[in-house]
Amino acid sequence: xxxxPVILDGDPGHDDAIAWVFAKAYEDLFDIRAVVSVSxxxxxxxxxxxxxxxxxxxxxxxxxxxxxxxxxxxxVMTAGNWHGESGLDGPVMPEPDQPLFxxxxxxxxxxxxxxxxxxxxxxSTGPLTNVAQLLMLYPELKEKIGQISIxxxxxxxxxxxxxxxxxxxxxPEAAWLVFHSGIxxxxxxxxxxxxxxxxxxxxPRIKAVGNQVAQVTGEWVEFFIQYPMAIGYEGAPVHDPxxxxxxxxxxxxxxxxxxxxxxxxxxxxxxxxxxxxxxWGEHEPNCTCAMEIDQxxxxxxxxxxxxxxxxxxVNL
Ligand code: RIB
Ligand code: CA
Numbered sequence: 001x002x003x004x005p006v007i008l009d010g011d012p013g014h015d016d017a018i019a020w021v022f023a024k025a026y027e028d029l030f031d032i033r034a035v036v037s038v039s040x041x042x043x044x045x046x047x048x049x050x051x052x053x054x055x056x057x058x059x060x061x062x063x064x065x066x067x068x069x070x071x072x073x074x075x076v077m078t079a080g081n082w083h084g085e086s087g088l089d090g091p092v093m094p095e096p097d098q099p100l101f102x103x104x105x106x107x108x109x110x111x112x113x114x115x116x117x118x119x120x121x122x123x124s125t126g127p128l129t130n131v132a133q134l135l136m137l138y139p140e141l142k143e144k145i146g147q148i149s150i151x152x153x154x155x156x157x158x159x160x161x162x163x164x165x166x167x168x169x170x171x172p173e174a175a176w177l178v179f180h181s182g183i184x185x186x187x188x189x190x191x192x193x194x195x196x197x198x199x200x201x202x203x204p205r206i207k208a209v210g211n212q213v214a215q216v217t218g219e220w221v222e223f224f225i226q227y228p229m230a231i232g233y234e235g236a237p238v239h240d241p242x243x244x245x246x247x248x249x250x251x252x253x254x255x256x257x258x259x260x261x262x263x264x265x266x267x268x269x270x271x272x273x274x275x276x277x278x279x280w281g282e283h284e285p286n287c288t289c290a291m292e293i294d295q296x297x298x299x300x301x302x303x304x305x306x307x308x309x310x311x312x313x314v315n316l
Contacts, residue, residue: 003031004146004247005116007109008060009067010240011040011126011167012050013083014090014224018302019125019151019240021217024058025308026248032060033112033120036105038067039076040126040170042087047126050088052096057216057314064098067105068129071171079166082227090223091216092316106133110141119146121247125240127167128152132174135181145183151243153189153260153273155289162268165190169271176262185287187260188242189273192253192290196242199235200225202299206306212316213309217302241302246290249301254292259283 008023010016023030035055037048048066055064070076083089101108109130113120122145124131135142152167152175160166168175179185198206198221207218225236245252259281263272276283 001029003029005033005112005118005120006030007033007112007120007122008035009038009122009124009126009130010051011038011042011047012054012088013041013047013126013240014088014220015238015240016125017050017054017088017220018217018238019123019244020054020058020060021213022241022244022248022305023123024060025305026244029248032062033116034062034108035060035064036067036109036130037065038105038126038130039070040167041079041083043076043078044069046087048100050086052100053093056094056097057213058309059312063101063108065101065103065105065108068133071127071129072132072173074171077170082224084223088220091219093216094314094316105130106137109134110138113138113141113144116144120144121146122148123243123247124148125151125243127170128174128178129171132171132177135177142181142183147184147186148178149186149243149247151188151193151240153187155189155191155260155273155275157190158272159190161271164271165273168262168273172262172264172271176264179260179262179286186246187287187289188239188246189289192293193239193242194237195293195295196238196298197233197235197295198225198238198299202235205299205303209303209306211306211309211311212313214306217306242290242293245301252294252297252301253290255288256291257285258287258289259285260287260289
């Protein structure tokens with residue numbers, strides 16, 4: 001199978017980190033060309049530091065760049081209640097084993113697109129600021145983006161507000177540009193990602209995979225599970241891996257092609273993903289949305305992916 005060039009774009013963040021565990025494990029499919037941070041779960045310096053350490057832990061042999069400092073218009077909103085002060089609280093992590101890319105995140109993304117002979121896939125698990133900047137600053141490179149798989153949106157409800165999901169409401173203008181770009185989009189929104197639940201009883205099974213990455217992943221979940229369970233979830237909604245699995249394991253999901261637009265106005269609705277479920281709607285679908293996930297297989301796939309790291313040990 002031909003490997004597809006991939007840019008990982010996220011705001012690590014525990015679930016971004018676990019998404020990248022999957023992405024690196026699927027190296028027969030994904031050729032990771034770059035990792036780019038964005039502000040979101042925490043401020044940009046924290047998400048960048050976390051991205052560099054995750055890349056070191058997993059052995060991602062690609063440049064890591066510091067992406068957007070803030071959304072296009074809004075100030076940064078962070079989610080320390082979910083991810084802690086560092087943005088990746090919990091286990092000890094290695095020091096980065098490579099220097100930060102000397103340019104900006106969007107410059108690295110453009111470099112990867114320019115140099116790739118094949119269309120490049122972007123897997124975005126944070127606010128879409130980097131992708132929006134890429135489209136605005138390098139319109140001539142848009143055709144080199146083959147597809148974007150996004151964790152974002154609620155489709156029918158929100159988590160950060162009643163109507164809006166965190167990644168989208170953090171930078172609604174960026175999301176609007178991406179959803180109006182005409183690029184092939186795969187969307188994993190809350191209606192599915194909150195089914196991607198890791199429960200307390202799953203943690204021993206994750207750690208029992210028995211390698212260093214599995215131990216760290218189990219400890220990430222042990223931290224990340226605390227806040228959601230305190231507010232009523234039955235476990236940790238590990239959202240971001242869905243954006244990887246929509247490409248790598250599409251049979252894990254039931255999907256629906258929908259027209260989705262981004263609400264930019266409204267005291268209660270700014271950042272809402274508005275989906276048209278009408279068969280007689282006036283718009284052609286602009287994305288493939290995950291609608292259901294095989295929740296049991298999700299944990300099976302995580303444990304299977306973690307075995308890809310058997311024998312890998314880094315200094316912590
Ligand atoms: O709403 C969930 C999303 O916001 C996830 O990507 C999480 O990491 C945060 O970025
Ligand atoms: Ca994220």
